[in-house]
Amino acid sequence: AQRVTQPEKLLSVFKGAPVELKCNYSYSGSPELFWYVQYSRQRLQLLLRHISRESIKGFTADLNKGETSFHLKKPFAQEEDSAMYYCALYGANNLFFGTGTRLTVIP
């Protein structure tokens, strides 16, 4: 069965500090992983996906198959990064979301 785990419900960091949002997954096949973000009063939107290997808004995420992880990282957090972040796995024709991490960047 597929499962996505985000161990931190809440995460607070100071502006300019590095931030890492953790995501671990369980899936028997070859996973396709995503990070979705929801800013205050905005709709859920894609932040990045592992197959693109891109950096969006300074965020990166590397798929580590050995550790079954897809952690989201940014070297210097900004206030506008405060939002709800969901890690998601596509498998069995379904997009499974983790429980989400609410990131607060303290000025």
Next chain:
Amino acid sequence: DTEVTQTPKHLVMGMTNKKSLKCEQHMGHRAMYWYKQKAKKPPELMFVYSYEKLSINESVPSRFSPECPNSSLLNLHLHALQPEDSALYLCASSQEGRGTNEQFFGPGTRLTVL
């Protein structure tokens, strides 16, 4: 138009009512989705339409009935709902029903069942 729109924004209904949620996109996407999101929980997939055909029904009770009249529209018909069905209902679309495709989400309809 690069947005998914949903109407109404809010809906309050009794357990005996029949109502419908509507979703529309004009991005030429061929896959559309309904998700249910309870408070402080992640979205959970309910239905997937691919090329206007229902491809996935995640064991959703029959009181929820989806309909895809054309490639731009997706409806969710509601009948005899229970209070525990109160939630945010999200519609999404993607270019195709493949996993690598980005899903574009609507703002949701907040449903309250009395």
